[in-house]
Amino acid sequence: MIEPETLEALVVALRNRGYRVLGPTVREGAIVYDDVGSAAELPVGWTDSQDAGSYRLERRDDEARFGYAVGPHSWKQFLLPPRVRLWQAKRRNGGFEVEEEPLDDAPLAFLGVRSCELHAIAIQDTVFLEGRHVERDYAARRKDAFVVAVNCFEPGGACFCVSMGTGPKVGAGYDLALTEILEGGHRLLVEVGSERGGEVLDELPRSAPEDADLEGAERAVSGAATRMGRTLDATDLHGVLARNLEHERWDDVAERCLTCGNCTMVCPTCFCTSIEDVSDLAGESAERVRAWDSCFSLDYSHIHGGSVRRSGRSRYRQWLTHKFGTWHDQFGTSGCVGCGRCITWCPVGIDVTEELAAIRSNKEANDGDD
Amino acid sequence: MATSPSAEAPTAPGATAPRPFRVARRRRETKDTWTLELEPLQGDPLAAAPGQFTMLYAFGVGEVPISVSGDSTGPLVHTVRAVGAVTEAICRSKPGTVLGVRGPFGNPWPVGIDVGLDVVIVAGGIGLAPLRPVLYHVLARRDEYGGVALLYGTRTPADILYASELERWRGRFDLHVGVTVDSATAGWRGRVGVVPKLVAGASFDPASTIALVCGPELMMRFTARSLLERGVPADRIYVSLERNMRCGAGHCGHCQLGPTLICRDGPVYRYDEVAAFAEVPEL
Ligand SMILES: Cc1cc2nc3c(=O)[nH]c(=O)nc-3n(C[C@H](O)[C@H](O)[C@H](O)COP(=O)(O)OP(=O)(O)OC[C@H]3O[C@@H](n4cnc5c(N)ncnc54)[C@H](O)[C@@H]3O)c2cc1C
Ligand code: SF4
Ligand code: SF4
Numbered sequence: 001m002i003e004p005e006t007l008e009a010l011v012v013a014l015r016n017r018g019y020r021v022l023g024p025t026v027r028e029g030a031i032v033y034d035d036v037g038s039a040a041e042l043p044v045g046w047t048d049s050q051d052a053g054s055y056r057l058e059r060r061d062d063e064a065r066f067g068y069a070v071g072p073h074s075w076k077q078f079l080l081p082p083r084v085r086l087w088q089a090k091r092r093n094g095g096f097e098v099e100e101e102p103l104d105d106a107p108l109a110f111l112g113v114r115s116c117e118l119h120a121i122a123i124q125d126t127v128f129l130e131g132r133h134v135e136r137d138y139a140a141r142r143k144d145a146f147v148v149a150v151n152c153f154e155p156g157g158a159c160f161c162v163s164m165g166t167g168p169k170v171g172a173g174y175d176l177a178l179t180e181i182l183e184g185g186h187r188l189l190v191e192v193g194s195e196r197g198g199e200v201l202d203e204l205p206r207s208a209p210e211d212a213d214l215e216g217a218e219r220a221v222s223g224a225a226t227r228m229g230r231t232l233d234a235t236d237l238h239g240v241l242a243r244n245l246e247h248e249r250w251d252d253v254a255e256r257c258l259t260c261g262n263c264t265m266v267c268p269t270c271f272c273t274s275i276e277d278v279s280d281l282a283g284e285s286a287e288r289v290r291a292w293d294s295c296f297s298l299d300y301s302h303i304h305g306g307s308v309r310r311s312g313r314s315r316y317r318q319w320l321t322h323k324f325g326t327w328h329d330q331f332g333t334s335g336c337v338g339c340g341r342c343i344t345w346c347p348v349g350i351d352v353t354e355e356l357a358a359i360r361s362n363k364e365a366n367d368g369d370d
Numbered sequence: 371m372a373t374s375p376s377a378e379a380p381t382a383p384g385a386t387a388p389r390p391f392r393v394a395r396r397r398r399e400t401k402d403t404w405t406l407e408l409e410p411l412q413g414d415p416l417a418a419a420p421g422q423f424t425m426l427y428a429f430g431v432g433e434v435p436i437s438v439s440g441d442s443t444g445p446l447v448h449t450v451r452a453v454g455a456v457t458e459a460i461c462r463s464k465p466g467t468v469l470g471v472r473g474p475f476g477n478p479w480p481v482g483i484d485v486g487l488d489v490v491i492v493a494g495g496i497g498l499a500p501l502r503p504v505l506y507h508v509l510a511r512r513d514e515y516g517g518v519a520l521l522y523g524t525r526t527p528a529d530i531l532y533a534s535e536l537e538r539w540r541g542r543f544d545l546h547v548g549v550t551v552d553s554a555t556a557g558w559r560g561r562v563g564v565v566p567k568l569v570a571g572a573s574f575d576p577a578s579t580i581a582l583v584c585g586p587e588l589m590m591r592f593t594a595r596s597l598l599e600r601g602v603p604a605d606r607i608y609v610s611l612e613r614n615m616r617c618g619a620g621h622c623g624h625c626q627l628g629p630t631l632i633c634r635d636g637p638v639y640r641y642d643e644v645a646a647f648a649e650v651p652e653l
Binding site for chain 1: 620
């Protein structure tokens with residue numbers, strides 16, 4: 001067990017080991033992930049109130065450090081940064097020479113990773129590290145990342161990790177896992193998930209957990225599981241979507257969707273990128289930047305003669321069927337971890353759980369899964 | 371994370387940064403299409419199997435997927451139709467110009483697996499480029515195959531690629547070459563009509579035939595239909611598909627077609643494995 005104030009010692013211990021410590025902090029009315037120089041920068045006493053198309057910070061009546069759900073950022077900000085230069089090239093001897101960007105492998109420590117987010121990281125690992133080609137920039141950033149996970153006790157209004165089987169209790173893939181307990185005295189249970197996690201914990205002032213602590217931690221997480229803002233019947237969504245590529249709900253949602261791409265930007269598993277090739281005016285040097293892209297843009301599917309997905313209907317369908325359906329074919333899991341970000345940050349409040357329920361309610365779809 | 375997932379696994383050479391290749395020869399095929407022979411400034415030549423593609427980079431302009439169109443035992447050859455900024459820059463590249471090459475990427479045509487069968491190659495327009503390496507492969511070991519047919523269609527006679535090579539092939543007794551154009555111009559004495567029509571008249575034994583098809587999507591769909599009507603088994607018809615591509619390595623997401631990523635699972639597919647998706651509009 002550690003005291004809330006000991007989180008400062010944790011930040012210091014991680015920094016002393018050479019990690020760039022990243023964690024939740026309040027910026028411009030939202031809890032975002034950024035460098036945290038001190039545990040005092042954590043969102044102490046803040047929570048987020050979320051619903052379709054709305055997000056609001058509110059004061060809590062306690063000093064909880066992790067009393068919120070998730071904000072617009074996810075850890076992909078750091079593992080797959082929005083813009084990364086891949087290489088630079090210079091003209092030389094009638095040809096050119098390419099110099100790959102030095103890898104940014106400064107070790108990262110993520111403080112406050114939710115269970116859904118651990119699953120999201122694992123999903124991006126599959127995409128970037130486990131195929132025929134390894135994405136070298138992602139691999140370098142990911143390699144030594146130290147993960148301090150937190151169990152949720154305050155799920156958000158858009159959360160549905162229970163339906164997706166991705167939370168709220170942290171499973172595997174962390175170095176340390178925290179459970180914040182508020183009832184009967186503010187304290188945190190720390191669980192060790194790796195050898196180096198144990199070494200860091202050894203440096204912190206701590207006490208052995210008592211039965212009341214373990215029970216309090218258990219109650220905090222199991223309580224969260226019963227207070228999910230959303231639910232989704234995830235049974236065979238892969239089959240349901242594959243059988244309903246021409247469902248009328250696609251027309252209906254296309255009437256509402258602005259194809260702004262917000263949902264893809266905030267989604268912690270969305271990994272699509274584009275490349276931008278630029279050169280200086282003299283044409284002597286050039287470089288390539290990899291930048292986040294969205295399947296909601298027309299350019300995304302452009303081939304000679306025009307875009308493949310011209311209508312908003314087909315672009316929304318691509319997003320939803322990929323996330324919940326064909327992701328299984330491509331990478332062996334669902335592409336959704338139930339974090340609710342896409343619901344909260346959609347400017348018109350489109351809710352994937354509602355859209356999927358409407359598609360499932362089709363008679364034909366139900367034939368496949370009784 | 372406690373473990374570092376395969377972060378040490380090797381990145382394929384040239385997966386991220388283009389390798390400089392010099393244009394050794396350039397040849398004009400049609401008004402807008404050029405064939406380039408490329409040699410690396412340094413290091414090993416690029417070994418690509420028929421059906422694979424590279425990401426070809428014009429300095430400072432951009433990068434696009436282009437299939438290999440040469441003999442896989444020889445240098446790297448690409449045939450490029452100028453349709454936009456990048457392909458125009460590539461086609462303008464005179465001998466000596468240096469282009470960037472990443473790859474090769476994608477899965478090859480299934481040549482070499484199905485020896486003993488009749489081979490029917492059906493191409494539309496620039497679609498002949500990715501199929502020419504198959505022809506080289508088959509002709510180099512002609513005894514291993516049954517009948518071999520090349521059926522080719524373009525919009526007009528002026529769009530025919532590799533014209534002198536086609537002439538030579540047409541003269542062979544062990545190869546059937548059928549060429550058709552959508553609309554004839556003065557002096558054309560060949561066939562007029564769409565490629566799928568050639569399938570009906572070509573001689574091959576459908577039950578022991580492998581068919582390889584590349585061209586516009588509509589053309590491939592109708593060709594597959596003709597082949598199926600002739601009795602070619604659905605699992606022996608192959609097509610090569612095209613979508614927007616940015617990375618070639620399965621990471622950028624752009625080339626999705628339903629459950630597949632074309633750069634990873636294609637571009638060559640067994641037709642029956644993608645037909646259902648290829649027919650959903652805007653999928
Ligand atoms: C696997 C594969 C093999 C190909 N092989 C050949 C070949 O052998 N010869 C040939 O001439 N063409 C081939 N193409 C098509 C060629 O890649 C496009 O014509 C080319 O990308 C057009 O780029 P552009 O900038 O000149 O044209 P624009 O139309 O101006 O394109 C703008 C941008 O959109 C993207 N884009 C446009 N069309 C395509 C497209 N068809 N595929 C992917 N991205 C596209 C490119 O990133 C391009 O920079 C192939 C395509 C694929 C996917
Ligand atoms: S699809 Fe929505 S709920 Fe699912 S992981 Fe992405 S942002 Fe979260
Ligand atoms: S679903 Fe919402 S967030 Fe996503 S593109 Fe449409 S309007 Fe934007």
